[in-house]
Amino acid sequence: FLLCLLRSSSSKSAPFSSVKKVRASEIMAAFPNLNSDSGLKKLDEHLLTRSYITGYQASKDDITVFAALAKPPTSQYVNASRWYNHIDALLRISGVSAEGSGVIIEGSAPITEEAVATPPAADSKDAAADEEDDDDVDLFGEETEEEKKAAEERAASVKASTKKKESGKSSVLIDIKPWDDETDMKKLEEAVRSIQMEGLFWGASKLVPVGYGIKKLQIMCTIVDDLVSIDTMIEEQLTVEPINEYVQSCDIVAFNKICKFHEPIRNSF
Numbered sequence: 588f589l590l591c592l593l594r595s596s597s598s599k600s601a602p603f604s605s606v607k608k609v610r611a612s613e614i615m616a617a618f619p620n621l622n623s624d625s626g627l628k629k630l631d632e633h634l635l636t637r638s639y640i641t642g643y644q645a646s647k648d649d650i651t652v653f654a655a656l657a658k659p660p661t662s663q664y665v666n667a668s669r670w671y672n673h674i675d676a677l678l679r680i681s682g683v684s685a686e687g688s689g690v691i692i693e694g695s696a697p698i699t700e701e702a703v704a705t706p707p708a709a710d711s712k713d714a715a716a717d718e719e720d721d722d723d724v725d726l727f728g729e730e731t732e733e734e735k736k737a738a739e740e741r742a743a744s745v746k747a748s749t750k751k752k753e754s755g756k757s758s759v760l761i762d763i764k765p766w767d768d769e770t771d772m773k774k775l776e777e778a779v780r781s782i783q784m785e786g787l788f789w790g791a792s793k794l795v796p797v798g799y800g801i802k803k804l805q806i807m808c809t810i811v812d813d814l815v816s817i818d819t820m821i822e823e824q825l826t827v828e829p830i831n832e833y834v835q836s837c838d839i840v841a842f843n844k845i846c847k848f849h850e851p852i853r854n855s856f
Contacts, residue, residue: 616640616648617691621655626693627664634666635798636764638673638836646687649674655692669838755812760805760841763825763834768800775833776804782824786814805840817842 616633619626630652633640640648653674660667677683765775772794780789790807797803810817821837824830 616688618652618693620693621652622657627660627667631660631664631667634670636801636835638670638764638838640690641688642685643836644685645674645677645683646685647683648687648690650678650683651690652692653678669840673838756845757810757812758841758843758845759808759810759817759839761808761817761821762795762838762840763804763806764797764836764838765801765803765833766835768802770833772802772804776806778830778833779804779806779825782820782830784815784820786811787820809845 618629618633621627621630639645640652642648649670653671656671659671659675662668674683763775763779765772776792788809790809792804792806794802795805817839821839825834825837
C-alpha cells in the first residue's frame with residue numbers, strides 16, 4: 588500500500604514543464620481521398636485559416652496534396668482553389684524545396700524527390716546558349732571604327748527611347764488574414780497602410796468574413812512596376828515585425844496591368 592501511495596504522489600508532483608509543446612505548424616495533416624466531395628470539403632476547411640498545408644511556407648506537403656488532385660478544385664471550394672492556383676504558380680516559377688511536417692492522404696503514395704518541381708528546362712537551355720555566345724566574344728580584341736559607331740548609335744537610341752518611355756502601373760488586390768477572431772482589424776489595417784514607399788498607393792478596402800468569427804482584410808493598391816515589388820513587400824514588410832503581430836498571412840488575389848491609351852479615342856458617329 589505504501590509503495591502504491593508513493594508512486595501516485597510522485598506522478599502527481601511531476602512538473603508541467605516536462606510536457607512538450609507542439610506548434611500547430613508541426614502537426615501532420617491527414618485527408619481522405621481528395622478526388623471525392625468529402626475529401627475536397629475537408630481540404631477546403633483545412634485551408635480556411637491557412638495559406639499552406641503545413642507551416643508558413645510552401646513545402647513538400649503542398650506538393651503531395653497538389654499531386655494527389657486529379658484536377659483543380661472548382662470555385663465551389665474557394666480556399667482550396669485559391670491554394671491550388673498559388674502552388675501551381677510557384678511550381679512554374681521556382682519550385683518548392685521545404686520539407687514540411689508530413690501529410691497523409693488515403694490512396695496516395697508518399698512524395699518522391701522527383702516530384703519537387705524545378706524551374707522550366709527551357710530557362711536552363713537559354714542560359715547555356717547565352718554562355719556559348721559569351722565564349723564567342725573576343726574580350727581583348729580591338730574595337731573597329733564601325734563597331735564604335737554602331738555602339739554610339741545604339742546608346743543614343745536607348746537614351747532617346749528611355750526618355751519617352753513611361754513606367755507601367757499595376758492594380759493589385761491583396762487578402763490579408765489575421766491570427767484569430769480577437770485580432771484588432773482596425774489596427775491591422777492601420778499597420779498595413781503605414782507601409783509607404785515611392786510608387787505605392789493604397790486604395791479601397793473592406794473586411795470579408797472567412798468563418799468562425801474571423802474576418803480578413805481585402806485591400807486594393809496601385810503600384811509603379813519599376814519601383815515596387817509586391818512579393819518583396821509581402822515578404823520583407825507585411826509579414827515581419829511589427830506588422831506580423833496582426834498579420835498571419837497574405838495572398839495576392841488579383842494582379843492586373845493598367846493600360847494607358849496615348850492617343851484619344853475619337854467619336855466616329
